[in-house]
Amino acid sequence: MLNPQWLQTFAAVVEHGSFTRASEHMDLTQAAVSQHVQRLEERLGLLLIRRPRQIELTPAGAALLDYWQEVQLADRRLAERLADKDVRHGEVSLITPGSIGLALHPVLLALQQANRGLTIRHRFAPDVEALDAVLHNQYELGLVTLKPDDPRIAAERFAKEPLELVVPAREQVAHWHDLERLGFIDHPDGYAMATRLLARRFPGNPGVRNLPCHGFSNQISLILEPVAQGLGFTVIPHHARRMFSRPDAIRVVEGGEAVVDTLWLIHRAEWPLPSRAAFVVEHLKQTMRSPETTTKQRPRRS
Structure with missing residues (x-):
């Protein structure tokens, strides 16, 4: 690696156009300035052409000057990242389940x-x-539905998310045979979610997998579309339902004991959360507590 002091001296010679003025600027002897440039030229070849009252960069000298500028820029970026004072600048990375992700x-x-x-x-x-x-360390922040037990992970409660039984707007569901008549709209977590919720709504039911399946989607924003079109029912997290673009076409069936998941905010425990990430987290928490957030796009309820 090139000596930073030599590089700084070389850049000063180029900037001031003179070994003498560079030595005055850096508070070094002219002999020391010449020695620094000489050490660089021993490793990289001719860098400067000395002319009376003028210094000209060779191609190698121009390349070295570019390199020094890149090093200085990298140093400034590193200092900014370590200082972590400006919460409104920089990158924040977040990985979440699709349901809460739609809301956020x-x-x-x-x-x-x-x-x-x-x-x-x-x-x-x-x-x-x-x-x-x-x-x-691919993402600074994450949201998960199960609290991790890994000591490397810090976890705090972020929000509650109930599961909801969602049917077409004009349908009434009072008995298990109503679900059999409608049919199930599946998604990647569909059977697991439906089993948890319907076991409480309809105790002793023969099982969700005995219901006819009338569709499947792995796109969180599309799961409710077949429900809205009257093709069946589904069980889906609250935030995914809340963000559906046609709330008047669906109905949330109330009743029975609720099934509510806790969403956990996670990050690495070994080092402090960057200030800008904490800034984003606090904004999201305030938004999730807002009444407007929890009442937006409310569908019909039976």
Whole structure:
């Protein structure tokens, strides 16, 4: 690696156009300035052409000057990252389940609109993938539905998310045979969620897998579309239902004991959360506590 002092001396010679003026600027002897440049030229070849009252860069000298400028820029970036004082500039990365992700996505976009120096990298992923991404420092922040027991992970409660039985707007569901008549709209977590909720709503039922399946989607934003079109029912997390674009076409069936998941905010426990990440987290928490957030796009309820 090149000696930073030599590089700084070389850059001063180029900037001032003179070994004498460079030595005065750096408070070095002219002999020391010449020695620093000589050491660089021993390793890299001719860097400067000395002419009367003028110094000309060779191609190698121009390349070295570019390199020095890149080193200085990298140093400044490192100092900015370590200082971590400006919460409105820099990148924040977040990985979440799709349901809460749908609710948070417009909030994150609005936050970026108000703070143009922020870059927010947001990905939808299941619990296992989110935990792995945070553990391997691919994402600073994550949301998961199961609290991790890994000591490398810090976890705090972020929000509650109930499961909801959602049917077409004009349908009434009072008995198990109503679900058999409608048929099930499946999704990647569909059977697991439906089993948990319907076991409480309809104790002793013959099982969700005995219901006719009338559709499947792995896109969180599309799961409720076949329900809205009268093709069946589904069980889905609250935030995914709340963000559906046609709330008047669906109905949430109330009744029975609720099944509510806790969403856990996770990050690495060994080092403090960057200030800008903490800034984003606090904004999201305030948004999730807002009445407007919890009442937006309310569907019909039976």
